[in-house]
Amino acid sequence: MSYSERAPVDEERRRLLHERAACPREHFAALRAQGPTTPLLENDTITCLLGRRDVEDALKNWQDFTSDFGGVMGSEEPLIPLNVDPPLHAKYRRLLDPYFGPRRMKALQPAVEKHTNDLIDAFIDRGGCDFSQEVAVPLPCSTFLSLFGLPLEQRDALVRWKDIMIRPDVVAEDPSQAQQLQLETAMEIYGRFTEEMADRRANPRDDLITYLTQAEVEGQKLTDSEIVRICFLQLSAGLDTVTISLECIFAFLAGHDDARGMLVEEPGSEVDLIEELLRWETPVQAVGRQATRDITLRDGTVIPKGTDVNLMLASANVDPDGLAGADEVDVRRGEMRNFAFGGGPHRCLGSNLARMELRTVVRVWHERIPEYSLQPGTDVEWNSSLLRGVDHLRLAWPAGATS
Amino acid sequence: MKICIDSDLCAGHARCWETAPDLLVDDEDGRGVVRAPGADIPPELEAQARKAASVCPEGAVVLSN
Numbered sequence: 001m002s003y004s005e006r007a008p009v010d011e012e013r014r015r016l017l018h019e020r021a022a023c024p025r026e027h028f029a030a031l032r033a034q035g036p037t038t039p040l041l042e043n044d045t046i047t048c049l050l051g052r053r054d055v056e057d058a059l060k061n062w063q064d065f066t067s068d069f070g071g072v073m074g075s076e077e078p079l080i081p082l083n084v085d086p087p088l089h090a091k092y093r094r095l096l097d098p099y100f101g102p103r104r105m106k107a108l109q110p111a112v113e114k115h116t117n118d119l120i121d122a123f124i125d126r127g128g129c130d131f132s133q134e135v136a137v138p139l140p141c142s143t144f145l146s147l148f149g150l151p152l153e154q155r156d157a158l159v160r161w162k163d164i165m166i167r168p169d170v171v172a173e174d175p176s177q178a179q180q181l182q183l184e185t186a187m188e189i190y191g192r193f194t195e196e197m198a199d200r201r202a203n204p205r206d207d208l209i210t211y212l213t214q215a216e217v218e219g220q221k222l223t224d225s226e227i228v229r230i231c232f233l234q235l236s237a238g239l240d241t242v243t244i245s246l247e248c249i250f251a252f253l254a255g256h257d258d259a260r261g262m263l264v265e266e267p268g269s270e271v272d273l274i275e276e277l278l279r280w281e282t283p284v285q286a287v288g289r290q291a292t293r294d295i296t297l298r299d300g301t302v303i304p305k306g307t308d309v310n311l312m313l314a315s316a317n318v319d320p321d322g323l324a325g326a327d328e329v330d331v332r333r334g335e336m337r338n339f340a341f342g343g344g345p346h347r348c349l350g351s352n353l354a355r356m357e358l359r360t361v362v363r364v365w366h367e368r369i370p371e372y373s374l375q376p377g378t379d380v381e382w383n384s385s386l387l388r389g390v391d392h393l394r395l396a397w398p399a400g401a402t403s
Numbered sequence: 404m405k406i407c408i409d410s411d412l413c414a415g416h417a418r419c420w421e422t423a424p425d426l427l428v429d430d431e432d433g434r435g436v437v438r439a440p441g442a443d444i445p446p447e448l449e450a451q452a453r454k455a456a457s458v459c460p461e462g463a464v465v466l467s468n
Contacts (some may be wrong), residue, residue, distance in 0.1 A: 335418065336458070343414055
């Protein structure tokens, strides 16, 4: 049973959750017409900020919209650097930004290209695949293992770990045990990372764990707890986000021959196209903040101190107020500024990693499988999560038209 | 026309130097650095400069006369 079937929501709420995922542009345009904020469908104590200008303001304004409100995604401790604000945040980012910078990602790219080819090899002769389960889920997990210097054989275990941390209620056989399962798994992961740290201190290698054990912030080595909280964030934020981004992009391409043809005929065109689709689809629909004081929005609406606020990137990115044409998709327009990776000091640490993965998969796929479509008889069925994806995107292609 | 990057606003999106490779270069964190600070942009590169300014989500790429 999926989460959406189990969640205690009434009919109208269920309909709106589906609409938010299946038709986000229309959904958010209708909400913006009613005002600058709306309660989150899953939890009406959380206020969603909808407009481009308000979201831009809030992303930059970490003083009023704090990220420092405890742990998220199964972690009791604040994740690093996600739940830490400046000035401490800047210290961590100075350490981590170069490791996740474009230059370093360029060095990791050949490994990602190999992972992509290996995944495609497994199904290309079959003439079809479940893109979500056979590419979008495993690819970022393989990349994670390469980044962390862990063996590829651990991919299935990693998939289970991240599913339990992010969606324990779906993985647990008995929903009442979900929290316990998540806690036990968190301890298991903590223990595992601690072992890996000890190993890297004894046998340094060229990987992220070694880097973290050797790195210093203002002359101080990171503590084991800090390193684990950095690793936890990678697990919670670096896998499903890439999975759903791949699903959004390929769901679009399967239905748009013009865009697919452009990718095949004009190598390199994937860079701008991916930016346009990240903006248009905005797979990570929101980022969380908390109001540190009463905040007055541009139209005079007041958000009371202490309110949990979701900055609705999926709404801001397609809001034409302040950016003409943003409410339309154009695969040939080139890049349009977007907040698919958030913005301000908390701009997604992994944005360069994600872009490298997305570009690599899109390029390699279209070199090898230029002609494809949705498998006949299947539809794109969006999940209803704020991490907007397609759990089973089934694609098909003609035999012999591949390489 | 001149181009500069407001380092207080720059959040390292790495979009400007990919968009305007003749005018900007990346640093280790992926932030844009002006190749020739203070220099006038040749007319044929002005379109690149405008594009770089338009793609920056932070408005950190500043053009001036």
